[in-house]
Amino acid sequence: METLRQRFGRPLRLGVIGGGPASWIGRMHRSAAELDGWWRVSAGVFSSDVARSRAAGPLLGIDAARSYGSVEEMLRAEAQRSGDGIEAVAIMSPNDTHHSCAAAALDAGLDVICDKPVSETHAQALDLVARCRRRQRLFAVTHGYSAYPVIRHARELVRGGVLGALRLAQVEYMQSAMATRIEDAPATNRTRWVLDPARSGLALVMSAIGCHAQHLLCFVSGLAVARVCADVGALMPDRRVIDHASALLELSNGARGTFTAAQAAAGSENDIRLRLYGERGMIGWSHRNASYLTLALQGEPARTIGRGDAELSPAVIAGGRTPRGHPEGLREAFANIYAELAQERMALSLGEAVAPGPYPRIEDGAHTMAFIEACLASHHSGAWRDVAA
Numbered sequence: 001m002e003t004l005r006q007r008f009g010r011p012l013r014l015g016v017i018g019g020g021p022a023s024w025i026g027r028m029h030r031s032a033a034e035l036d037g038w039w040r041v042s043a044g045v046f047s048s049d050v051a052r053s054r055a056a057g058p059l060l061g062i063d064a065a066r067s068y069g070s071v072e073e074m075l076r077a078e079a080q081r082s083g084d085g086i087e088a089v090a091i092m093s094p095n096d097t098h099h100s101c102a103a104a105a106l107d108a109g110l111d112v113i114c115d116k117p118v119s120e121t122h123a124q125a126l127d128l129v130a131r132c133r134r135r136q137r138l139f140a141v142t143h144g145y146s147a148y149p150v151i152r153h154a155r156e157l158v159r160g161g162v163l164g165a166l167r168l169a170q171v172e173y174m175q176s177a178m179a180t181r182i183e184d185a186p187a188t189n190r191t192r193w194v195l196d197p198a199r200s201g202l203a204l205v206m207s208a209i210g211c212h213a214q215h216l217l218c219f220v221s222g223l224a225v226a227r228v229c230a231d232v233g234a235l236m237p238d239r240r241v242i243d244h245a246s247a248l249l250e251l252s253n254g255a256r257g258t259f260t261a262a263q264a265a266a267g268s269e270n271d272i273r274l275r276l277y278g279e280r281g282m283i284g285w286s287h288r289n290a291s292y293l294t295l296a297l298q299g300e301p302a303r304t305i306g307r308g309d310a311e312l313s314p315a316v317i318a319g320g321r322t323p324r325g326h327p328e329g330l331r332e333a334f335a336n337i338y339a340e341l342a343q344e345r346m347a348l349s350l351g352e353a354v355a356p357g358p359y360p361r362i363e364d365g366a367h368t369m370a371f372i373e374a375c376l377a378s379h380h381s382g383a384w385r386d387v388a389a
């Protein structure tokens with residue numbers, strides 16, 4: 001029997017926004033999109049500078065004629081192509097551009113794959129939710145950690161009640177990217193926007209890594225964050241941007257939790273880690289050992305579950321591409337998000353029944369923005385704050 005990809009007959013056409021030659025996440029997006037043949041990167045805008053943007057495309061293998069000087073130009077020109085214009089955009093430009101680029105793409109009738117944070121405020125994120133629904137478009141947020149196969153398995157275990165009711169969640173993301181005074185180094189295009197609080201977001205650490213930790217907790221537990229009591233600030237003396245946030249959490253089922261995100265944690269290496277404790281046991285995962293999950297049920301020996309183990313569901317096994325034991329990583333996890341959105345779009349286009357994939361959506365991005373705003377409000381008031389619905 002023919003596969004969905006065969007029935008559709010071609011890859012979907014993607015336009016990228018951001019991710020010029022010096023951006024590592026740009027390479028990650030482009031290669032993840034094309035990894036399994038679901039997408040072809042067909043056009044792009046790679047800089048806020050018109051000439052630099054046009055010059056960058058050919059360096060990345062994009063047709064010069066489809067390497068545009070601005071997002072408006074790309075959307076207009078691609079819409080006028082006869083039948084082979086882009087069908088989605090992937091946004092990986094600075095944080096303060098995400099909302100306007102996503103809104104313009106949705107209004108042009110395109111699906112959106114957007115890097116985090118999806119917007120600068122919760123209100124803007126709700127605006128994207130409304131535009132998506134009005135235009136019936138798909139919207140993925142690239143929280144790559146949520147797409148590791150064993151994270152998907154953890155989610156299935158929790159939803160299947162293996163742990164019983166969840167009682168306690170611990171999530172943290174420790175990073176050393178700002179453990180030195182990068183403010184004192186010569187400015188780069190990147191540090192110019194990252195170190196400007198007006199451009200990098202309400203709280204830099206949340207835009208950069210805290211959003212991944214909060215999303216991972218919600219994704220695996222199936223719970224939202226209902227209330228927070230937070231401490232937000234800078235670990236590095238005299239820093240203008242926020243590099244640390246810790247919070248006590250109350251989850252939507254009443255469970256308790258702790259959250260820590262720090263970019264000035266010297267010696268750490270993108271250490272994201274999750275532990276969930278239910279009435280019958282715990283699940284633990286660390287990015288240091290991303291293909292494995294610990295399941296420890298009360299009174300039983302702890303087990304290590306690996307990507308590719310026979311007991312995993314076919315959907316989870318499909319999230320891996322090599323036999324177990326061969327390392328896979330964040331690129332493959334990103335590719336899972338791209339694959340799931342593509343499969344949904346292709347099935348919808350063919351009029352076929354489709355089970356929506358578990359990839360992070362705009363509603364998740366909106367919850368993250370509400371979480372960030374609640375953490376800041378809690379910090380400033382010194383009291384617990386509700387996370388807006």
Ligand SMILES: NC(=O)c1ccc[n+]([C@@H]2O[C@H](COP(=O)([O-])OP(=O)(O)OC[C@H]3O[C@@H](n4cnc5c(N)ncnc54)[C@H](O)[C@@H]3O)[C@@H](O)[C@H]2O)c1
Nearest residue numbers: 018019020023025045046047048092093095115116142190
């Ligand atoms: N999901 C993840 O794990 C992850 C990891 C790293 C970065 N990111 C996100 O990626 C985004 C970019 O981060 P970065 O570290 O690559 O930054 P960067 O400054 O290194 O790269 C930004 C790129 O966008 C381009 N750009 C700037 N303004 C633009 C515009 N108006 N239109 C089109 N292109 C424009 C720049 O030329 C550059 O190539 C951020 O939103 C960040 O949160 C996500």
